[in-house]
Amino acid sequence: MLDFANLEIYRENNRIEAKKAQGGLPHSIWETYSAFANSFGGVLLLGVAEDADRRFVTVPLSSPERLVREFRSILNDRTRVSANILSEQDVRIVESGGNRIVVIQIPRAGRHERPVYIGTDPFTGSYFRDGEGDYRCSPDEVRSMLRDRTDEPQDALVLEELSEDCFDPGCVSRYRILLADLHPAPAWQRSIAKHFLPCIGAVAKGSDGQYHPTAAGLLMFGKEPAIRREFPDYLLDYQELDDAGSLVYQLSSRSGDWSGSLFDFYFLVFRRLLPGIGRKGPEALVPSGSDAVRAALSEALGNCLIHADYRAKSGLSIRKEPESIVIANPGSFRVAISEATAGGRSDLRNATLARMFSLIHIGRGEGRGIPGIRRAWKEQGWEAPVLTEQLSPARITLTLRLKRGERERAGSSVQKARRQAILEYLTAVPEADAAQIARAVGLSASRTGGYLRALLKEDILIRKRAGRKFVYRLKA
Numbered sequence: 054m055l056d057f058a059n060l061e062i063y064r065e066n067n068r069i070e071a072k073k074a075q076g077g078l079p080h081s082i083w084e085t086y087s088a089f090a091n092s093f094g095g096v097l098l099l100g101v102a103e104d105a106d107r108r109f110v111t112v113p114l115s116s117p118e119r120l121v122r123e124f125r126s127i128l129n130d131r132t133r134v135s136a137n138i139l140s141e142q143d144v145r146i147v148e149s150g151g152n153r154i155v156v157i158q159i160p161r162a163g164r165h166e167r168p169v170y171i172g173t174d175p176f177t178g179s180y181f182r183d184g185e186g187d188y189r190c191s192p193d194e195v196r197s198m199l200r201d202r203t204d205e206p207q208d209a210l211v212l213e214e215l216s217e218d219c220f221d222p223g224c225v226s227r228y229r230i231l232l233a234d235l236h237p238a239p240a241w242q243r244s245i246a247k248h249f250l251p252c253i254g255a256v257a258k259g260s261d262g263q264y265h266p267t268a269a270g271l272l273m274f275g276k277e278p279a280i281r282r283e284f285p286d287y288l289l290d291y292q293e294l295d296d297a298g299s300l301v302y303q304l305s306s307r308s309g310d311w312s313g314s315l316f317d318f319y320f321l322v323f324r325r326l327l328p329g330i331g332r333k334g335p336e337a338l339v340p341s342g343s344d345a346v347r348a349a350l351s352e353a354l355g356n357c358l359i360h361a362d363y364r365a366k367s368g369l370s371i372r373k374e375p376e377s378i379v380i381a382n383p384g385s386f387r388v389a390i391s392e393a394t395a396g397g398r399s400d401l402r403n404a405t406l407a408r409m410f411s412l413i414h415i416g417r418g419e420g421r422g423i424p425g426i427r428r429a430w431k432e433q434g435w436e437a438p439v440l441t442e443q444l445s446p447a448r449i450t451l452t453l454r455l456k457r458g459e460r461e462r463a464g465s466s467v468q469k470a471r472r473q474a475i476l477e478y479l480t481a482v483p484e485a486d487a488a489q490i491a492r493a494v495g496l497s498a499s500r501t502g503g504y505l506r507a508l509l510k511e512d513i514l515i516r517k518r519a520g521r522k523f524v525y526r527l528k529a
Contacts, residue, residue, distance in 0.1 A: 078123055081187070083134060083171045088180035088187035089159040090138055090169035091198065092444055095182065100154035111150035120155055121146065135170045135178070138162050164387050164400070168198040175199065181444050193366055197447055200364065201387060206404035207362070208269035212283060213259035215266045217250070219279035221312040225250075228274065228316055231413050253412060254405040269405035272363060277306050277313025288368025289318045293325065296375050315358050315406070319415065322371060326350050326378065349429035350378075353451055355416035357382045359407045360449070367446045378453040385447040426453070471496060475504055476527070479514070484526035486519070 082097065089095035100114040114120065121144055128137045143158045162169050168190065170178035179190040179198070190198075200207060229249060250256040255270030271280055272287075281287050289306040304321055306313035311321070327347060354371070361369050362384030372379045387400040401407050410416045426438055436454035443450070474494040479485065485493070491501040505525060508514040515528050 078120060078127070082124075083127070084180050084187045085182075086128075086134070086157075086159060087169050087171055087178065088182040090136075090162040091167055091179060091190070092161065092182035094161040095159055097157035097159060098154060099157070100152060111152035111154050113152050114154065117146045117153045117155050124155075124157070132173060133171065135168070135173075135175070136162065136166045138166055138169065164198075164201045167202065168195055183445065191445075194445065194447070197362060197365055197385070200362070201385070201402070206269075206401065207364070208267065208272065208403040208405045209254075209257075210268045211257045211259045211265050212268060212271060213261065213265050215271065215279065215283075217256065217264070217266065219266055219271060219276060220255075220274040221276050221314060221317075224274045224312050224314050224316050225255075228409075228413065235413060253409055255409070267405060268363075269403060269409060272403075273315050273406060273409050275312075275314055277309070280306075280313060284363045286366050286368065287363055288370075289313065289315070290368055290370045291318075291322045291325070291373075292371070293373045294375075298374075319354060319358060319410075323351065323354055326354065326371075326373060345429040345432055349426040350453075351415060352422045353378075353380055353426055353453065355410050356422045357451070359401070359403055359410055359416050360384060362402060362447065365447060367448060376454065376456045378455070379450060380453070381448055381450040383446065383448055385444065386442055386449060423451075426451075430454075471500075472504055472508070475501070475508070476513075479525065479527050484519075484524045486522045486524050490525065 078099075082099075085095075085097060089097070098109075099120055100112055100117065101109050102112055104110050124144065127133050128139065138160060139157070143160070145156055146153055147156055148154075168175045168179035170180075172178040175198075176192055176195050177189070179195050180187045181190050181194065232253075250270065251264060254267060255274060256264040257267050259265045266275070268283070271283060277287075287306065289304075291304040292300055293302040295301050302325070304311075304318075304325075306318065311317055327350060357369065357371070357380045361382035365383035367383045369382045370379075371381075384402060387402060407416060416422070423438070423440060430436070430438055430453065436456060438454070439452040441450050441452075442448070471494060475490060478490060478493045487498060487501055487505060490505070491498050494501065496504075505514065505516075509516055509525075513528060514525050516523050516525050518524075
């Protein structure tokens with residue numbers, strides 16, 4: 054039996070398509086198959102319709118088995134459908150409402166299979182899912198999926214029409230100085246002394262036997278006009294907004310008063326992200342020098358620059374507001390969003406850029422970025438980061454909230470009360486050991502120990518040995 058309550062939920066999330074399929078397969082089934090495969094997957098139901106109240110009802114199918122055979126036959130015909138991404142278990146016949154219907158579970162296709170299209174031309178037969186309908190992909194959307202099909206890093210392309218003159222000399226120099234500081238070993242320094250740019254992948258030999266910038270080198274060190282000639286829609290944009298939503302600061306790669314390169318953008322933005330983070334009025338939720346938050350922001354900013362699709366139509370944007378930081382880059386996920394969130398697997402669009410950044414300790418390139426950011430935010434008691442993907446235009450957005458969630462706020466109140474109870478007890482008695490304090494405030498020894506360590510670290514308590522025990526007292 055099919056649980057129509059759950060299917061109703063799927064419909065509201067645009068993950069279900071119901072078709073009556075009386076007499077044969079409806080033609081639009083293949084548009085929906087392409088759209089689900091290229092988007093986020095979904096469920097196709099044959100023999101189901103919606104009534105006047107928009108609830109699902111089953112209708113009789115003359116021969117569900119014949120429909121399944123017809124579906125599989127067309128699915129395996131490469132002149133009609135580009136790829137069969139379904140397993141045997143994804144197509145089944147079930148009973149519901151007194152009728153037998155066909156349920157087709159369509160997963161999201163992997164990047165090597167996208168675009169999944171009808172016929173033999175991806176530019177006319179590829180579809181996306183938008184709202185509750187399917188629409189034909191634009192040429193730019195198809196080209197984006199085709200770029201992601203290859204295993205060749207997109208940024209390894211040698212730009213033979215360019216020379217090293219397109220690089221900003223100051224940008225290259227700053228990178229080289231930082232690299233020498235982080236890797237002081239003489240042997241390592243000697244190995245790249247004569248071939249610095251080729252060694253890091255910024256230039257490579259072209260068909261003429263001469264060195265030319267790679268796409269990664271141009272993006273990392275290039276002057277903005279040269280970058281935009283190769284990447285016409287290239288845009289890096291950073292904005293700061295105040296409590297009223299008014300723009301108080303902006304940094305754009307098109308301003309003309311700095312190089313416009315990825316390397317310079319990273320450091321110009323990172324210096325502005327951390328100071329005052331989490332401030333509300335005169336108080337800060339976290340010290341601006343917090344190592345965990347600093348590392349998380351570095352990871353988030355670095356990942357954004359490394360994973361972006363710079364040939365996409367939309368630019369890269371970062372917006373800092375009093376209670377949030379929103380980081381968005383063009384391009385879609387090359388792994389499932391669940392895998393990106395869990396970490397442990399990385400599928401780099403720009404492997405050369407990733408190496409350049411990792412050499413200066415930015416971006417791990419190990420698929421562990423998002424979990425580390427989540428841990429840092431959890432330590433601060435802030436709301437969990439939210440990672441989302443949209444398809445038109447392809448865009449990945451990471452929202453970092455700088456305020457506490459309801460559970461964290463409640464937990465913080467309890468912690469404050471327990472901390473105050475310990476301080477009041479030590480105000481009433483000259484000194485006490487951990488066991489006495491635990492009994493007085495009604496906590497376990499381990500929890501009490503945690504509070505005592507925190508108070509010692511804040512220089513509020515003093516600990517001294519008294520025989521075989523340690524005792525605690527207020528410093529003042």
